[in-house]
Amino acid sequence: MxxxxxxxxxxLGTLAFLISAIGLVRMPDIYTRMHVGTKSTTMGxxxxxxxxxxxEPSWAWKLILLAIFILLTNPLSSSVIAxxxxxDGATLESDELKEMQK
Amino acid sequence: MFELVTLLLLLSMLIxxxxxxxxxxxxxxxxxxxxxxxxxxxxxxxxxxxxxxSLYLDIALVxxxxxxxxxxxxxxxxxxxx
Numbered sequence: 721m722x723x724x725x726x727x728x729x730x731x732l733g734t735l736a737f738l739i740s741a742i743g744l745v746r747m748p749d750i751y752t753r754m755h756v757g758t759k760s761t762t763m764g765x766x767x768x769x770x771x772x773x774x775x776e777p778s779w780a781w782k783l784i785l786l787a788i789f790i791l792l793t794n795p796l797s798s799s800v801i802a803x804x805x806x807x808d809g810a811t812l813e814s815d816e817l818k819e820m821q822k
Numbered sequence: 823m824f825e826l827v828t829l830l831l832l833l834s835m836l837i838x839x840x841x842x843x844x845x846x847x848x849x850x851x852x853x854x855x856x857x858x859x860x861x862x863x864x865x866x867x868x869x870x871x872x873x874x875x876s877l878y879l880d881i882a883l884v885x886x887x888x889x890x891x892x893x894x895x896x897x898x899x900x901x902x903x904x
Contacts, residue, residue, distance in 0.1 A: 741834035764860075810849060
Protein backbone atom coordinates (compact mmCIF):
# COMPACT_ATOMS: atom_id res chain seq x y z
CA MET A 721 0.00 0.00 0.00
CA UNK A 722 2.75 2.41 0.97
CA UNK A 723 4.68 1.51 -2.21
CA UNK A 724 1.90 3.03 -4.32
CA UNK A 725 2.19 6.21 -2.23
CA UNK A 726 5.91 6.20 -3.09
CA UNK A 727 5.16 5.89 -6.80
CA UNK A 728 2.75 8.83 -6.54
CA UNK A 729 5.44 10.92 -4.78
CA UNK A 730 8.03 10.05 -7.46
CA UNK A 731 5.58 10.97 -10.23
CA LEU A 732 4.81 14.33 -8.60
CA GLY A 733 8.52 15.05 -8.23
CA THR A 734 9.15 14.32 -11.89
CA LEU A 735 6.24 16.59 -12.77
CA ALA A 736 7.93 19.37 -10.74
CA PHE A 737 11.09 18.79 -12.79
CA LEU A 738 9.13 19.07 -16.03
CA ILE A 739 7.48 22.32 -14.87
CA SER A 740 10.93 23.64 -13.94
CA ALA A 741 12.32 22.82 -17.39
CA ILE A 742 9.40 24.48 -19.19
CA GLY A 743 9.72 27.57 -16.98
CA LEU A 744 13.45 27.71 -17.70
CA VAL A 745 12.67 28.05 -21.40
CA ARG A 746 9.75 30.46 -21.09
CA MET A 747 10.96 32.95 -18.45
CA PRO A 748 12.25 36.28 -19.81
CA ASP A 749 15.41 37.20 -17.84
CA ILE A 750 18.05 35.58 -15.68
CA TYR A 751 16.62 36.30 -12.22
CA THR A 752 13.26 34.67 -12.94
CA ARG A 753 15.07 31.78 -14.63
CA MET A 754 17.23 31.31 -11.53
CA HIS A 755 14.11 31.41 -9.35
CA VAL A 756 12.31 28.74 -11.34
CA GLY A 757 15.45 26.69 -11.74
CA THR A 758 16.28 26.41 -8.07
CA LYS A 759 13.11 26.32 -5.98
CA SER A 760 11.19 23.92 -8.16
CA THR A 761 14.08 21.47 -8.52
CA THR A 762 14.54 21.40 -4.74
CA MET A 763 10.87 20.42 -4.44
CA GLY A 764 11.25 17.77 -7.14
CA UNK A 765 14.35 16.18 -5.62
CA UNK A 766 12.80 16.08 -2.15
CA UNK A 767 9.64 14.44 -3.53
CA UNK A 768 11.66 11.81 -5.44
CA UNK A 769 13.73 11.05 -2.32
CA UNK A 770 10.57 10.81 -0.18
CA UNK A 771 9.02 8.38 -2.66
CA UNK A 772 12.17 6.25 -2.65
CA UNK A 773 12.08 6.16 1.16
CA UNK A 774 8.46 4.93 0.97
CA UNK A 775 9.40 2.15 -1.48
CA GLU A 776 12.70 1.01 0.13
CA PRO A 777 12.66 1.91 3.85
CA SER A 778 16.04 0.22 4.50
CA TRP A 779 17.88 2.88 2.49
CA ALA A 780 16.44 5.69 4.59
CA TRP A 781 19.69 6.94 6.18
CA LYS A 782 21.57 7.47 2.94
CA LEU A 783 18.53 9.13 1.38
CA ILE A 784 18.02 11.45 4.36
CA LEU A 785 21.71 12.41 4.10
CA LEU A 786 21.22 13.14 0.39
CA ALA A 787 18.13 15.27 1.16
CA ILE A 788 19.98 17.30 3.81
CA PHE A 789 22.84 17.80 1.36
CA ILE A 790 20.45 19.03 -1.36
CA LEU A 791 18.71 21.34 1.14
CA LEU A 792 22.07 22.84 2.18
CA THR A 793 23.74 23.31 -1.18
CA ASN A 794 20.87 24.28 -3.48
CA PRO A 795 20.03 27.74 -2.00
CA LEU A 796 23.76 28.43 -1.70
CA SER A 797 24.39 27.88 -5.41
CA SER A 798 21.33 30.00 -6.20
CA SER A 799 22.75 32.84 -4.10
CA VAL A 800 26.16 32.52 -5.79
CA ILE A 801 24.62 32.71 -9.27
CA ALA A 802 22.41 35.69 -8.34
CA UNK A 803 25.30 37.68 -6.84
CA UNK A 804 27.57 36.89 -9.80
CA UNK A 805 25.04 37.96 -12.41
CA UNK A 806 24.21 41.10 -10.41
CA UNK A 807 27.91 41.99 -10.40
CA ASP A 808 28.03 41.21 -14.11
CA GLY A 809 25.32 43.82 -14.70
CA ALA A 810 22.24 41.77 -15.55
CA THR A 811 18.95 43.67 -15.45
CA LEU A 812 15.31 42.72 -15.14
CA GLU A 813 13.16 42.53 -18.26
CA SER A 814 10.52 44.93 -16.88
CA ASP A 815 11.77 46.94 -13.92
CA GLU A 816 8.75 48.89 -12.68
CA LEU A 817 10.59 50.54 -9.79
CA LYS A 818 13.11 52.16 -12.13
CA GLU A 819 10.33 53.31 -14.44
CA MET A 820 8.58 54.94 -11.48
CA GLN A 821 11.77 56.71 -10.39
CA LYS A 822 12.30 58.35 -13.79
CA MET B 823 5.99 3.05 -14.10
CA PHE B 824 9.77 3.46 -13.87
CA GLU B 825 10.02 3.76 -17.64
CA LEU B 826 7.41 6.56 -17.71
CA VAL B 827 9.08 8.48 -14.88
CA THR B 828 12.56 8.11 -16.41
CA LEU B 829 11.29 9.25 -19.80
CA LEU B 830 9.67 12.33 -18.23
CA LEU B 831 12.95 13.13 -16.44
CA LEU B 832 14.96 12.70 -19.65
CA LEU B 833 12.48 14.92 -21.51
CA SER B 834 12.92 17.68 -18.95
CA MET B 835 16.73 17.28 -19.19
CA LEU B 836 16.39 17.71 -22.96
CA ILE B 837 14.35 20.92 -22.57
CA UNK B 838 16.97 22.22 -20.12
CA UNK B 839 19.69 21.36 -22.64
CA UNK B 840 17.96 23.69 -25.12
CA UNK B 841 18.37 26.58 -22.66
CA UNK B 842 21.97 25.50 -22.02
CA UNK B 843 22.82 25.66 -25.72
CA UNK B 844 20.84 28.81 -26.54
CA UNK B 845 21.17 30.96 -23.38
CA UNK B 846 22.26 34.51 -24.27
CA UNK B 847 24.56 35.16 -21.29
CA UNK B 848 26.91 32.97 -19.28
CA UNK B 849 24.62 33.10 -16.23
CA UNK B 850 21.77 31.40 -18.10
CA UNK B 851 24.08 28.56 -19.06
CA UNK B 852 25.21 28.15 -15.45
CA UNK B 853 21.60 28.03 -14.23
CA UNK B 854 20.81 25.35 -16.82
CA UNK B 855 23.95 23.44 -15.80
CA UNK B 856 22.89 23.52 -12.14
CA UNK B 857 19.38 22.31 -12.96
CA UNK B 858 20.79 19.46 -15.07
CA UNK B 859 23.08 18.45 -12.19
CA UNK B 860 20.16 18.21 -9.77
CA UNK B 861 18.15 16.25 -12.34
CA UNK B 862 21.14 13.90 -12.66
CA UNK B 863 21.16 13.31 -8.88
CA UNK B 864 17.47 12.47 -9.02
CA UNK B 865 18.01 10.19 -12.03
CA UNK B 866 20.71 8.31 -10.10
CA UNK B 867 18.27 7.78 -7.21
CA UNK B 868 15.73 6.38 -9.67
CA UNK B 869 18.38 4.09 -11.20
CA UNK B 870 19.30 2.80 -7.74
CA UNK B 871 15.64 1.93 -7.24
CA UNK B 872 15.41 0.26 -10.67
CA UNK B 873 18.53 -1.92 -10.36
CA UNK B 874 18.06 -2.49 -6.59
CA UNK B 875 21.60 -1.38 -5.74
CA SER B 876 22.16 1.06 -2.89
CA LEU B 877 25.69 1.75 -4.17
CA TYR B 878 24.26 4.22 -6.68
CA LEU B 879 23.14 6.49 -3.81
CA ASP B 880 26.79 7.10 -2.89
CA ILE B 881 27.47 7.97 -6.50
CA ALA B 882 24.54 10.41 -6.38
CA LEU B 883 25.99 12.09 -3.26
CA VAL B 884 29.44 12.54 -4.84
CA UNK B 885 27.89 13.72 -8.11
CA UNK B 886 25.89 16.36 -6.25
CA UNK B 887 29.03 17.52 -4.43
CA UNK B 888 31.02 17.85 -7.67
CA UNK B 889 28.13 19.66 -9.38
CA UNK B 890 27.82 22.14 -6.51
CA UNK B 891 31.57 22.82 -6.67
CA UNK B 892 31.30 23.41 -10.43
CA UNK B 893 28.44 25.89 -10.02
CA UNK B 894 30.28 27.79 -7.29
CA UNK B 895 33.51 27.98 -9.27
CA UNK B 896 31.75 29.23 -12.41
CA UNK B 897 29.88 31.86 -10.36
CA UNK B 898 33.17 33.03 -8.91
CA UNK B 899 34.62 33.16 -12.41
CA UNK B 900 31.85 35.51 -13.56
CA UNK B 901 32.30 37.71 -10.51
CA UNK B 902 36.08 38.12 -10.32
CA UNK B 903 37.63 36.40 -13.33
CA UNK B 904 40.44 33.87 -13.05
